[in-house]
Amino acid sequence: MTTLTPDLLRKMHAWWRAANYLSVGQIYLHANPLLEEPLTLAHIKPRLLGHWGTTPGLNLLYVHLNRLIREHDLDMINVIGPGHGGPGLVASTYLEGTYTETYPDISRDRDGMRKLFRQFSWPGGIPSHVAPETPGSIHEGGELGYSLAHAYGAAFDNPDLIVACIVGDGEAETGALATSWHSNKFLNPARDGAVLPILHLNGFKIANPTVLARIGREDLTALLRGYGHEPHFVVGDDPMTVHQQLAQTLDAVLAQIHTIQAAARAPHAPIPASLPRWPMIVLQTPKGWTGPKEVDGLPVEGTWRAHQVPITQFTNAEHIRQLEDWMRSYAPQELFDANGRFREEFAALAPTGNRRMGANPHANGGALLAPLVMPDFRDFAVPVSVPGGTMGESTRVLGTFLAEVMRRNTGSANFRLFGPDETASNRLGAVVEVAGKAWMAGIDAVDLNLSADGRVMEVLSEHLCEGWLEGYLLTGRHGLFSCYEAFVHIIDSMFNQHAKWLEVCRQIPWRLPIASLNYLLTSHVWQQDHNGFSHQDPGFIDVVANKKADVVRIYLAPDANCLLSIADHCLRSRNYVNLIIAGKAPALQWLDIESAAHHCAVGAGIWPWASNDSGDAQGGPDVVMACAGDVPTLETLAAVALLRGYVPDIRIRVVNVVDLMALQPQSEHPHGLDDDAFDAMFTLDRPVVFAFHGYPGLIHRLTYRRHNHDNLHVRGYKEEGTTTTAFDMVVLNNIDRYQLALDAIRRIPRLAHLVDDATRRYEASITRHKAYISEHGEDLPEVRDWRWPA
């Protein structure tokens, strides 16, 4: 085992010591960075924050991956699952020079090192985890579980890229990570890059051993082989032995990767009979390796006590001496020159230019982003000559548009669609027909549209869809995730983290804009009448609305043409999370394509063809009937028709809201209507009956500062539902046409004399509905066949 020459081994070991030294320095010191004077309490930070335990392993891998990159001129990035080891990545990028190039103030000398140490976890400085601020990272290291999915997302359509993904053995216990191993069934070695998973088995979490460290080599090997990998174990606690083992192993796994790729990429390569068995590494080294063996008589290195800060308080001189001994054990004077600059013989180990992982443009995806070649969405429009004169299925129409987007961008291989086994169910099948579904395992005669070259990614895991798409976007590509509305909650936390990433990136000039994360939620709450209560939850809107106005957009498409316009806008946008909600069921179409484009651009507007108030000149409307969402729009219009039949001289204004953020004051969201525009739609003093797709509280939360808020009456989903008819779903939640009409009558002062009669009519309608569905098992013909009166 002498892959490394003695000289190279010596230098690599020096790099590792330097990275460890800088890591400890970041955690502990705000002064005296080179230990040029004896360490005192005055040099030590008052708040000790950071995670030492995983850091030496990360540092070890960085220098070894660097060797591999240099020797083979690799295009490689790394994804750091145990991202709490932030100091390690900062240290390594500082040693390779990219940190200073990114942040010139952190110079490669004594003063720069002092600032490097001081800024870590210091107010106004940098976060303690791997973060958007870290050069070379596409992965926030705070919440655990998404590293491997991100790594695969990065590798898709990047045939020359290798993504080294370090998976922590704590993180490996999470659900998202546990299923991410299966991503290899969706990676095409001919077309995509490679992912090299490195399971960092350091044995402990904050306070407990890890499961994978205690199941034994036999079961762990079986597990990883079961995931389709060939595991290579590198185990030890003697640095020199581990260096050689790791180097030899990296050479071996790289050769295996190249063999798999070469076989798949050979001209006329046969379709392989079985899945490639991708190599991976299990690196088993002590937690907190090279740190204190014991502190205050308790073992630390190699235990859970090394997880965060090994020496947590400096209550006596012994603690200070122990820290100084620890830092001096790396022999900093051998590593850095008198000015604090990393010695050239060691610094020369780094790759050069963009081959350095801290400078690889794949990790700053905006630098590589090319806009999609877009067809004109108007070409896919549903013809609507009169409102309500046409039926259409919104998502099916969208599918034809997305299929053309896919077709036009197949050559540049930078657009994919993601969905948990629901693309067809969500009626986006046109895309599948153009692009196929990615599938590397065996394909049987009964399978449809599966292909190793597929660009639709389907797996029954919302975590994988989201993680792959995030990785794909963060490396400069485009995509859309279509999901059942209720089950997108499975990735609430991943959304949160991605939105936070974007929020931070907006403050970092060198992070160039990336394509937005686009969600299409369909099979929504009002169209899960067949699956029932478990599938009925519109609350993802609320989760999204909590994030910063800078980055979130929420669109509710009332019909197919609006959906086309919204989707076109979202696919062109940058650095947002766009939440699009649209139905898949056949439904009446309201706007022609030009009207739709205009309506969506404003975000909300009066629908004059549905309104019969003549503006404020003639006293304004008796009531504003507002709606957001396709089913609420239908019910609102049906209510308007009922009201006009019931009270011929009633004056009704219909307002439809597409862009939910238009409701907020402009001070809160850039899409917010100004007060005058809002008041011009919603009036200052007339009752507003608002039918909303989601939980009604959100509308109040968005509008509480609006002038007419006290007159706003919102109907929405109130957690009523089961397997029943579509119309019964709206009845159960009191957002049906009969209810909305009654709500209006009750709130119009001049119609007070009609309230009793209207209430009786309402009750009769509901009774008739309930009796009919109970008898016939489907909705009243007058409901099913209802049309907007021409």
Place this chain on the structure above:
Amino acid sequence: MTTLTPDLLRKMHAWWRAANYLSVGQIYLHANPLLEEPLTLAHIKPRLLGHWGTTPGLNLLYVHLNRLIREHDLDMINVIGPGHGGPGLVASTYLEGTYTETYPDISRDRDGMRKLFRQFSWPGGIPSHVAPETPGSIHEGGELGYSLAHAYGAAFDNPDLIVACIVGDGEAETGALATSWHSNKFLNPARDGAVLPILHLNGFKIANPTVLARIGREDLTALLRGYGHEPHFVVGDDPMTVHQQLAQTLDAVLAQIHTIQAAARAPHAPIPASLPRWPMIVLQTPKGWTGPKEVDGLPVEGTWRAHQVPITQFTNAEHIRQLEDWMRSYAPQELFDANGRFREEFAALAPTGNRRMGANPHANGGALLAPLVMPDFRDFAVPVSVPGGTMGESTRVLGTFLAEVMRRNTGSANFRLFGPDETASNRLGAVVEVAGKAWMAGIDAVDLNLSADGRVMEVLSEHLCEGWLEGYLLTGRHGLFSCYEAFVHIIDSMFNQHAKWLEVCRQIPWRLPIASLNYLLTSHVWQQDHNGFSHQDPGFIDVVANKKADVVRIYLAPDANCLLSIADHCLRSRNYVNLIIAGKAPALQWLDIESAAHHCAVGAGIWPWASNDSGDAQGGPDVVMACAGDVPTLETLAAVALLRGYVPDIRIRVVNVVDLMALQPQSEHPHGLDDDAFDAMFTLDRPVVFAFHGYPGLIHRLTYRRHNHDNLHVRGYKEEGTTTTAFDMVVLNNIDRYQLALDAIRRIPRLAHLVDDATRRYEASITRHKAYISEHGEDLPEVRDWRWPA
């Protein structure tokens, strides 16, 4: 392979045919249940809903598990991962009699069968999936992924119970399920029951093959062995062969389970050197087995086309004939007598009484629920002689109380604590010292408090913590899940499903109340200053607040004594989800224990010791300073002190809100204050400055109907944060004392002359703060050492 005698085989096959017949009937028919007349369109439901694909497999397993139960007098329940196969479970419980006992209207005769068919997915009938309405189920079959975690939760502390858990191969792709296999490292064969996982490998999802069906036997075996199981494969499409194979295999796995349990339960059983290798079954049979081979020329049986309704429309006589042939292929006249009653020779296969899985009381946990033996929470109180005179760590204090709860209930083995590697970090360590942490794998010298008998469940998976706890509660026990606030979003969707389950159960008289699901969120947004932005998200409150008022409760503890009172209340409550938020950091304590108990019982109240308005008699307060959450309470009180120093004659009322639902109108939530009580606290016309723990919009959403809402000014978390000091976190989000004081001055009309000066003072304070933390890396001494003036 002749485990089954010819007679038993014949009868079991008949049962299976009957279950399949009843399943098809539920999906398709609303009349003519026994096919006594030729099938016509008039007998077929207008809306065809349901999932046939998985159902024959579920039916097969049910009759085979019944044999096992009878032959070995087993106490067994089943958890149905592919719960879309609802008709199968309804059919099997109908055949065993429990369905009719639960719902007498669905009698065991022709008329009952007609109702059974008709009610399925029919308005006013039953849901299409396995649901709370299904006898014998603890698991909603809508959202996929949680079956195995639920099964383990059910098995814990039920040594005589076997939980058969059917895992769908689609579901197996989800993250939650993928990590759930590792639950076996936390199951003690001496103390707990057994889980028998049955992976139902039927090959397809809605539109795609499944991953596990296409990785090959070798990798699948390796994977399952890697998870610690011994897989037994039952593979085939010939019913008679599969019957024999499955019966033989079930006998074998039961014997293995008994061997493992016997070894662990022997007197003085040695601690085993390695984990037991629990048996499991892989059942590989065709999707939609025994259904139509082809429909309209396309293959159906054994393909993804069998997933839902194989014959989807009846556009010609051929379709009707095909359905009739399919149903008659089960020979219903052999199975049911002339009155439609299941023939006794087959019905006798069912176990009797509570051994029937549809009647097992474990699946109706309220039937077994015993209240916890509770100590007096007052015994754990922090002494508070004057408000703010004591420091305390809320969760550490709670830990001593929970430890005593644990101690008093260890004998009845019905209380566990769950947490993702954070119990110590969340300072609940006292419980660990009493109860130990469950761990069945090897234990090393450096491990602390690990034990096969541990009652604290720690694994780095929020999914497992939540799923185990749900299974534990649903089978009649008690528990609490402590979690970092930000990362509880990982299980948003699991929470949604459990809340929905509880919402439905409240409408089902035979579902007896179970213990509430208690969340303790700590390490919260204001105490993640060290981990940074990724760890800062208080939005779970919003997710919870969307669910029905019937089942959700949200508590924000201002101090340790309030937390004790809240926890006591929650552990005694039933059928709720209780969300408790409390800090872990050392903090000033405000209320003595009796005041705390009173305050928490009301839910919100004026703190007279902090207020100096003398009630409305003297003009009322100038401003109401309201707060909810520990850190907001601290900042509010500090702001009050600042204001009093600045304007000696200012009249301030301090209102603290513990029970967030008290803010809602009583019409919306049973905990809502009535309007008079609300107005008495918040006034009708005075400015209210409200410092809230979470996103501020929620307070507006809860209070928009309150009289004084237009004067309500809310501060909360607005997505600002990083690794910085604790006080800087509140400054970044403008919820700091200086800001709150300035907010008050700006809103008090008689102090308008002070606004400019107050603004300057505010700016100076912030500048001083920023300069100090930048220089010193920790907060200003005047902030760190601030005390409420005696």
